[in-house]
Amino acid sequence: MSSLSSPNETPARRERRKEARPGELLQAALTLFVEKGFAATRSEEVAQRAGVSKGTLFLYFPSKEDLFKAVIQENIGKLFPLWSDEMQQFQGSSSDLLRHCVQSWWTQVGATPASGIVKLVMSEAQNFPEIADYYQREVIAPGRELLCRVLARGVASGEFRPMDVSQAVYTLIAPMIFLMMWKHSVGACAPSAQMKDPEEFLQLQVDLLLHGMTSKAS
Amino acid sequence: MSSLSSPNETPARRERRKEARPGELLQAALTLFVEKGFAATRSEEVAQRAGVSKGTLFLYFPSKEDLFKAVIQENIGKLFPLWSDEMQQFQGSSSDLLRHCVQSWWTQVGATPASGIVKLVMSEAQNFPEIADYYQREVIAPGRELLCRVLARGVASGEFRPMDVSQAVYTLIAPMIFLMMWKHSVGACAPSAQMKDPEEFLQLQVDLLLHGMTSKAS
Amino acid sequence: MSSLSSPNETPARRERRKEARPGELLQAALTLFVEKGFAATRSEEVAQRAGVSKGTLFLYFPSKEDLFKAVIQENIGKLFPLWSDEMQQFQGSSSDLLRHCVQSWWTQVGATPASGIVKLVMSEAQNFPEIADYYQREVIAPGRELLCRVLARGVASGEFRPMDVSQAVYTLIAPMIFLMMWKHSVGACAPSAQMKDPEEFLQLQVDLLLHGMTSKAS
Amino acid sequence: MSSLSSPNETPARRERRKEARPGELLQAALTLFVEKGFAATRSEEVAQRAGVSKGTLFLYFPSKEDLFKAVIQENIGKLFPLWSDEMQQFQGSSSDLLRHCVQSWWTQVGATPASGIVKLVMSEAQNFPEIADYYQREVIAPGRELLCRVLARGVASGEFRPMDVSQAVYTLIAPMIFLMMWKHSVGACAPSAQMKDPEEFLQLQVDLLLHGMTSKAS
DNA sequence: TATGAATGAGTCTTCATTCAT
DNA sequence: TATGAATGAAGACTCATTCAT
Numbered sequence: 073m074s075s076l077s078s079p080n081e082t083p084a085r086r087e088r089r090k091e092a093r094p095g096e097l098l099q100a101a102l103t104l105f106v107e108k109g110f111a112a113t114r115s116e117e118v119a120q121r122a123g124v125s126k127g128t129l130f131l132y133f134p135s136k137e138d139l140f141k142a143v144i145q146e147n148i149g150k151l152f153p154l155w156s157d158e159m160q161q162f163q164g165s166s167s168d169l170l171r172h173c174v175q176s177w178w179t180q181v182g183a184t185p186a187s188g189i190v191k192l193v194m195s196e197a198q199n200f201p202e203i204a205d206y207y208q209r210e211v212i213a214p215g216r217e218l219l220c221r222v223l224a225r226g227v228a229s230g231e232f233r234p235m236d237v238s239q240a241v242y243t244l245i246a247p248m249i250f251l252m253m254w255k256h257s258v259g260a261c262a263p264s265a266q267m268k269d270p271e272e273f274l275q276l277q278v279d280l281l282l283h284g285m286t287s288k289a290s
Numbered sequence: 291m292s293s294l295s296s297p298n299e300t301p302a303r304r305e306r307r308k309e310a311r312p313g314e315l316l317q318a319a320l321t322l323f324v325e326k327g328f329a330a331t332r333s334e335e336v337a338q339r340a341g342v343s344k345g346t347l348f349l350y351f352p353s354k355e356d357l358f359k360a361v362i363q364e365n366i367g368k369l370f371p372l373w374s375d376e377m378q379q380f381q382g383s384s385s386d387l388l389r390h391c392v393q394s395w396w397t398q399v400g401a402t403p404a405s406g407i408v409k410l411v412m413s414e415a416q417n418f419p420e421i422a423d424y425y426q427r428e429v430i431a432p433g434r435e436l437l438c439r440v441l442a443r444g445v446a447s448g449e450f451r452p453m454d455v456s457q458a459v460y461t462l463i464a465p466m467i468f469l470m471m472w473k474h475s476v477g478a479c480a481p482s483a484q485m486k487d488p489e490e491f492l493q494l495q496v497d498l499l500l501h502g503m504t505s506k507a508s
Numbered sequence: 509m510s511s512l513s514s515p516n517e518t519p520a521r522r523e524r525r526k527e528a529r530p531g532e533l534l535q536a537a538l539t540l541f542v543e544k545g546f547a548a549t550r551s552e553e554v555a556q557r558a559g560v561s562k563g564t565l566f567l568y569f570p571s572k573e574d575l576f577k578a579v580i581q582e583n584i585g586k587l588f589p590l591w592s593d594e595m596q597q598f599q600g601s602s603s604d605l606l607r608h609c610v611q612s613w614w615t616q617v618g619a620t621p622a623s624g625i626v627k628l629v630m631s632e633a634q635n636f637p638e639i640a641d642y643y644q645r646e647v648i649a650p651g652r653e654l655l656c657r658v659l660a661r662g663v664a665s666g667e668f669r670p671m672d673v674s675q676a677v678y679t680l681i682a683p684m685i686f687l688m689m690w691k692h693s694v695g696a697c698a699p700s701a702q703m704k705d706p707e708e709f710l711q712l713q714v715d716l717l718l719h720g721m722t723s724k725a726s
Numbered sequence: 727m728s729s730l731s732s733p734n735e736t737p738a739r740r741e742r743r744k745e746a747r748p749g750e751l752l753q754a755a756l757t758l759f760v761e762k763g764f765a766a767t768r769s770e771e772v773a774q775r776a777g778v779s780k781g782t783l784f785l786y787f788p789s790k791e792d793l794f795k796a797v798i799q800e801n802i803g804k805l806f807p808l809w810s811d812e813m814q815q816f817q818g819s820s821s822d823l824l825r826h827c828v829q830s831w832w833t834q835v836g837a838t839p840a841s842g843i844v845k846l847v848m849s850e851a852q853n854f855p856e857i858a859d860y861y862q863r864e865v866i867a868p869g870r871e872l873l874c875r876v877l878a879r880g881v882a883s884g885e886f887r888p889m890d891v892s893q894a895v896y897t898l899i900a901p902m903i904f905l906m907m908w909k910h911s912v913g914a915c916a917p918s919a920q921m922k923d924p925e926e927f928l929q930l931q932v933d934l935l936l937h938g939m940t941s942k943a944s
Numbered sequence: 945t946a947t948g949a950a951t952g953a954g955t956c957t958t959c960a961t962t963c964a965t
Numbered sequence: 966t967a968t969g970a971a972t973g974a975a976g977a978c979t980c981a982t983t984c985a986t
Contacts, residue, residue: 194472207476
């Protein structure tokens with residue numbers, strides 16, 4: 073436009089805010105949703121925490137549910153394409169790839185507030201079918217697909233025993249889901265019930281699975 | 291009403307019902323809570339399904355939350371003393387005992403509506419701290435204790451390798467929790483995400499664990 | 509029930525209120541809707557004017573729209589069956605019957621708050637399609653049908669000239685609608701625009717029509 | 727932008743548009759108000775349809791209400807001076823003049839979107855007293871005055887019987903108002919209730935009136 | 945002039961719980 | 966005990982209007 077007139081112009085403050093808003097709101101929503109639950113978080117609280125008025129929230133997200141969907145996408149959904157690429161380029165053994173997957177998930181979801189989103193969705197799925205659908209499409213399906221590909225890779229290379237990968241994935245999913253649910257429900261309320269070392273638990277689970285699955289072990 | 295009938299006849303239906311009331315309410319609550327969720331179930335629905343009026347429900351249970359607690363106790367809490375006894379009297383190997391535990395849990399909780407209660411509690415724990423406390427006391431603690439004893443039994447007899455039982459139990463708990471959560475959240479909403487054969491999955495998990503844990507396997 | 513025990517019992521106060529409530533609410537709604545319009549009347553105002561709380565209103569009418577429908581039925585809809593009977597039994601000439609119809613309408617609707625309802629429905633029809641449907645079914649259709657029967661009666665007896673009754677009715681409807689609209693819009697706001705003598709106007713209109721319609725007149 | 731072009735060329739499109747803005751906004755408002763109602767039309771929609779931003783609308787019209795007033799003036803108010811002139815110069819009989827008036831109204835209002843404005847004003851008059859006042863001043867008063875003059879002309883010439891013209895005008899106004907209200911409320915919602923041939927209806931009404939009014943008829 | 949981001953007042957409806965009967 | 970009428974707090978979302986740019 074007028075880029076020729078001012079050499080190092082920056083967007084007007086108003087403009088910069090406009091671009092920053094969605095992120096600020098998403099961040100606020102993530103924190104509050106995880107802390108208080110989706111239903112228990114008032115839209116206005118989210119707006120306040122992001123430093124804007126109620127109306128502004130609805131300027132960027134047509135509804136509270138859409139805000140939730142965006143939070144899912146921002147914190148989890150967008151990881152799958154990246155992971156998919158990583159997997160494609162991975163050079164090592166399938167065991168290592170599997171370990172890498174679980175590790176990545178732990179680092180980027182399990183150990184972060186995003187884990188609260190997973191817990192939330194599983195908790196509220198019944199009450200918000202549209203969110204459940206969205207989650208199924210954007211998270212569950214890609215997630216399963218990714219893990220299935222990893223298992224299939226191992227089977228194809230002869231590293232893993234032949235198996236029904238579409239069922240076997242649950243063996244990987246289960247400990248992850250468990251960890252997130254536990255952390256954000258009983259773990260959050262009764263410190264005594266908290267898990268001591270989730271990462272070690274995860275390690276153990278994966279080792280167990282690999283030993284059970286690798287050809288050499290049998 | 292029954293004033294015309296003989297005084298020493300069997301208690302009138304009304305009176306017999308009177309004693310059955312709490313149980314009927316509990317049954318109705320279980321069904322509805324599992325089907326629609328805790329928040330989405332109206333107290334009046336519970337009363338209606340039990341054939342009494344809204345007021346009567348509050349005569350037996352001071353609040354909806356208390357009703358929930360009673361449902362937990364009735365459907366899950368009361369199982370632990372029984373299981374504890376069973377365990378005490380079990381004669382076989384610790385592997386078999388472990389399998390038996392998981393089997394019992396599956397039969398009496400996992401495959402029944404009670405599994406929905408577990409899902410519900412994990413979902414609502416944050417919103418109802420009192421319920422979380424209650425659950426921790428009446429379910430989690432006894433459950434962990436029971437499984438810890440089983441593992442310790444195996445270790446003591448030399449059947450299992452030495453281990454930190456208090457962490458190892460999570461390896462058993464995880465697939466159970468996962469199964470219940472999955473079934474009642476994504477599984478209930480997206481048929482495509484449903485698990486095909488939960489029992490087989492469970493079997494597999496236990497086998498995996500036992501192979502990884504038993505001395506002979508190493 | 510126990511009617512044999514107490515000779516002249518009356519329903520408990522609570523009970524009597526229950527039966528009186530709908531009427532009280534309907535009355536309050538009629539007044540407020542006519543005075544302020546449907547959209548501009550808050551549900552709570554209606555409840556307050558009826559001396560109950562907001563919640564109670566929704567105990568008797570599932571929604572504000574349903575309340576409106578009930579107001580229509582109560583104040584206008586229920587008149588048609590009565591009028592239909594009257595017409596059936598009318599013995600005089602069709603001219604007299606027509607005059608009687610218009611007279612009845614004026615006495616029971618035009619000159620009463622019910623006229624405000626008609627104005628309201630015509631005003632809000634676009635914004636509340638469901639109400640428009642209801643009104644069409646419960647008021648317009650029966651009203652037209654009634655007037656058509658009257659005209660047909662006159663034609664059949666040779667008192668009126670042959671005509672397309674289904675279009676001719678509008679000649680009768682028009683001045684009534686006009687009177688109600690005028691009274692509740694410009695008439696209500698600008699006293700100077702108010703009609704002086706609506707009844708005389710109506711008389712004049714009917715006379716004009718009858719002159720035009722009666723066979724002898726031609 | 728146009729700084730590169732010759733200074734004395736025809737006004738740039740932008741500038742020409744600038745002067746056309748109010749008219750475009752008025753046109754857009756007319757269409758939308760009639761289609762969706764006043765309250766249901768968002769200011770932004772009007773602006774959008776006129777190809778400008780929300781802010782610009784408020785630059786030309788201080789409020790939505792003022793926009794409405796301008797729409798009234800533009801589509802109805804400005805007709806009366808013209809009609810008044812026409813009447814002044816009319817040479818034929820008063821019957822013909824009356825027919826001409828009704829005809830003109832039908833052509834320029836009744837059959838055009840302007841009829842929707844009349845309906846709207848009558849609907850919203852209570853909620854917007856200022857609009858009601860404005861309408862009374864700019865439309866009702868001049869309209870009545872015009873018709874009164876026509877009737878008085880007929881009476882003065884002996885063509886019509888003596889009458890209270892200030893009341894008699896309603897006999898002319900009624901069918902017009904009715905037609906507009908009907909078309910834009912029930913007629914718009916329930917096709918079955920729509921009038922078949924409004925023009926014929928109008929004709930009939932006028933004939934009826936003239937028969938009743940002309941001296942010869944008595 | 946023109947823009948469009950931001951504001952915040954306003955309202956229907958649900959439902960756990962109470963209490964007069 | 967049992968009933969069910971009554972209560973009232975709580976929350977998402979819209980949109981006319983403003984004002985910094």
